[in-house]
Amino acid sequence: MKVSFMKTKFFIIACLILTLTGCGMEGSRPDDDSDMKNKNIRPAAVAGKFYSASSDVLEKEVVRLIAENRSENEGKVFALMSPHAGYAYAGPAYGAAYSVLEKRKIKTVIIIGNSHHAYFDGISVYAKGGYETPLGKIYVDEAVAGEIMEKDKKIYSDEKIHINEHSIETQLPFLQKVLPDAKIVPIIMGNDLMGTCNLLALAIEDAARGRDDVVIIASSDMSHYPPYDAANRVDKEVLDMIKKGNALELEKLLAELEMRGVPSGVSFLCGAGAVKTAMILARRAGAGKIDILKYLNSGDTIEKDGVVGYGAVAFSFGEDIFHGRRQLARLRSQELATKINEKGGEDIINEIEKDNSAAAMSTNGKKELVKIAKDAVEAKVRGQNLPEIKTDSVFLLEKRGAFVTLKKGGALRGCIGRFITNDPLYKVVQEMAVEAALSDPRFVAVTEDELWDLEYEVSVLSPLEKISDPFHDIVLGVHGVQVRQGFHSGVFLPQVAHETGWNFEEFMNNLCEQKAGISRDAWKRGDAEIYRFTAEIVSE
Numbered sequence: 044m045k046v047s048f049m050k051t052k053f054f055i056i057a058c059l060i061l062t063l064t065g066c067g068m069e070g071s072r073p074d075d076d077s078d079m080k081n082k083n084i085r086p087a088a089v090a091g092k093f094y095s096a097s098s099d100v101l102e103k104e105v106v107r108l109i110a111e112n113r114s115e116n117e118g119k120v121f122a123l124m125s126p127h128a129g130y131a132y133a134g135p136a137y138g139a140a141y142s143v144l145e146k147r148k149i150k151t152v153i154i155i156g157n158s159h160h161a162y163f164d165g166i167s168v169y170a171k172g173g174y175e176t177p178l179g180k181i182y183v184d185e186a187v188a189g190e191i192m193e194k195d196k197k198i199y200s201d202e203k204i205h206i207n208e209h210s211i212e213t214q215l216p217f218l219q220k221v222l223p224d225a226k227i228v229p230i231i232m233g234n235d236l237m238g239t240c241n242l243l244a245l246a247i248e249d250a251a252r253g254r255d256d257v258v259i260i261a262s263s264d265m266s267h268y269p270p271y272d273a274a275n276r277v278d279k280e281v282l283d284m285i286k287k288g289n290a291l292e293l294e295k296l297l298a299e300l301e302m303r304g305v306p307s308g309v310s311f312l313c314g315a316g317a318v319k320t321a322m323i324l325a326r327r328a329g330a331g332k333i334d335i336l337k338y339l340n341s342g343d344t345i346e347k348d349g350v351v352g353y354g355a356v357a358f359s360f361g362e363d364i365f366h367g368r369r370q371l372a373r374l375r376s377q378e379l380a381t382k383i384n385e386k387g388g389e390d391i392i393n394e395i396e397k398d399n400s401a402a403a404m405s406t407n408g409k410k411e412l413v414k415i416a417k418d419a420v421e422a423k424v425r426g427q428n429l430p431e432i433k434t435d436s437v438f439l440l441e442k443r444g445a446f447v448t449l450k451k452g453g454a455l456r457g458c459i460g461r462f463i464t465n466d467p468l469y470k471v472v473q474e475m476a477v478e479a480a481l482s483d484p485r486f487v488a489v490t491e492d493e494l495w496d497l498e499y500e501v502s503v504l505s506p507l508e509k510i511s512d513p514f515h516d517i518v519l520g521v522h523g524v525q526v527r528q529g530f531h532s533g534v535f536l537p538q539v540a541h542e543t544g545w546n547f548e549e550f551m552n553n554l555c556e557q558k559a560g561i562s563r564d565a566w567k568r569g570d571a572e573i574y575r576f577t578a579e580i581v582s583e
Contacts, residue, residue, distance in 0.1 A: 083171050085173070087175055087177065088212060089209045094129065094130045104134070108134045108137055109138045109221070112139040112142065112337060113139070114139045118332045118357075120147065120258060120358070121325055122324060122330065123141075123144070123258070123261065123357055124321065125260055125262060125355055126213075126353035126355070127209060127314070128351060128353060132341045132344050132345075132351070136338070139355040150224075150225055151184045151187055152225050153227075153257065153258070154211050154230065154260040155260065155314075155316075155317035155320055156231050156314060157232055157317060158208060159209065160204075163201070164233050164234065165233050166243055167199065167201045168200050168228065169183060169211075170183065171185055171188075174212060183226060184226035184228050187228050190249065192246075194242070194249060210231070214260055214262055215227070232317060234316065235317075241514045244320050244323040244514065259324055260321075261317035265281060266281075266352040268307045269306055269350065270307065270349070274350045274352050275352075277300055278311075282354055282356070288326055289512075290512075290515055293318070293319060297315055327518065327547070329360065330358045330359055333357070334359070339353055340352040340353060411436070412445075412468075413499050413582065416473070416476035419472075419473040420477060420499075421494055423477045425491060429473055432473070434469060439469040442464060442465060443503055444460065444506075445501055445503050446458060446459065446534075447459065447479045448536075449476075451498070453498075456497065460502065461475060462506075462525075468503065472501055499582065499583055500581070500582040501580070502578035502580050503580075504578050505576045505578070507576050509574050510574065517551075521577065522537055522576065522577060523535060523539075523577065523578055524554055526566060526572070526574075528559065528561045531559045531560050533555065537578050551566045552564065555571065
């Protein structure tokens with residue numbers, strides 16, 4: 044987002060004025076100065092401004108806002124978008140967001156905000172100690188904070204950036220009520236560039252790998268200063284785009300809104316970096332259930348000129364898989380009943396038998412693939428002709444690409460494949476099996492003495508699909524990837540991620556450097572074309 048310095052200055056000052064709540068200015072001090080010094084506790088900076096400085100008043104307000112705005116969310120919440128304005132204006136959105144975390148078993152809350160006071164390049168983590176609000180202290184998960192900072196030199200700790208910043212602090216009283224035992228990792232982003240979002244997302248993904256007791260909070264208000272009706276329109280557009288789950292498309296929409304000339308519009312998602320980072324993480328984690336929990340703007344409380352929008356969004360894993368299967372079974376039963384009513388019982392039975400026959404043929408065809416690969420290798424290694432194959436399997440006659448992988452004692456012994464073909468699948472598998480055994484340049488040719496010890500795996504490929512955003516469009520372990528740069532290219536099958544234990548960045552770096560022979564970060568810089576595909580894997 045690019046705005047002039049004077050416009051940005053006006054935006055920050057106006058934002059602070061608009062979000063003052065007028066609560067009493069009692070202030071908030073730590074109960075022990077030595078505790079502050081020893082524990083590195085950041086004192087409350089906006090108590091008495093964005094929320095009440097009285098612990099009793101604040102606690103009652105938080106409890107009321109949650110009770111009055113409770114959201115229905117049956118899924119397991121992975122991330123939230125929550126506002127960071129004064130409670131007098133944005134309170135219902137806070138309540139809706141944090142109500143979904145009540146009684147959840149969360150140990151670490153990673154809170155991402157944008158900087159309203161300091162201009163810097165990079166990402167600042169408050170790495171040690173904790174924060175304080177009128178409801179008490181809340182401590183940093185120093186281990187997770189440290190792991191996030193280890194990822195890149197652009198992620199570091201600068202406590203000065205956090206001293207006056209409200210985007211993290213305003214989340215804390217709600218967290219202290221719904222997750223009183225949780226620790227936090229406060230993160231402030233210096234910009235909302237997609238590269239910065241991707242970098243932070245990878246760092247968080249690695250630090251939280253294998254844990255299901257971590258939740259992400261993206262702190263962000265929405266449109267700033269358009270009239271009430273215009274704010275409702277543009278904020279709905281932004282929320283609809285967030286609900287689609289594509290961070291790159293959200294970035295494009297925000298840029299379009301800036302060019303559209305919305306009356307008095309200065310910003311349309313002030314914590315865009317935080318929200319995009321949460322969306323990238325949710326997409327990569329598979330948290331695809333996205334619910335808009337609440338929307339309002341300051342025009343619902345005060346005058347309707349120059350308003351600020353507030354939204355609450357939950358990114359969840361959705362329903363329990365078994366419940367989902369039961370629901371699917373019910374839907375299929377309903378569809379079957381409808382078909383019987385429309386077509387009659389005999390017709391539908393014939394249709395089902397036809398479908399079952401096709402499925403069985405496909406299953407038998409898949410089992411046949413490994414035998415086709417094995418017979419082809421054994422014949423060629425022994426100097427014989429390829430076996431003649433006669434089949435009526437629709438699956439084996441499809442014109443599809445395939446890779447054949449040979450292993451010996453669990454170690455790779457050869458792997459070669461083809462994406463584009465006019466040949467039937469069975470013929471592609473025959474040819475690729477022979478190539479893997481005799482022509483893989485990484486290995487000497489397979490000998491007859493080895494045949495008894497070989498293991499075979501066939502990967503039947505989907506068509507290649509060119510992508511523009513690998514962070515969003517590639518799911519590790521689901522997608523295989525091909526990179527191309529000039530005459531250089533390299534491919535990793537989906538199963539490589541599982542077999543190596545690599546994280547996403549390691550997978551892509553090694554694909555570029557080891558397989559394609561190009562710069563290991565070419566995929567990040569946009570210097571290489573990137574294609575994804577899926578594979579049906581058949582093994583012995």
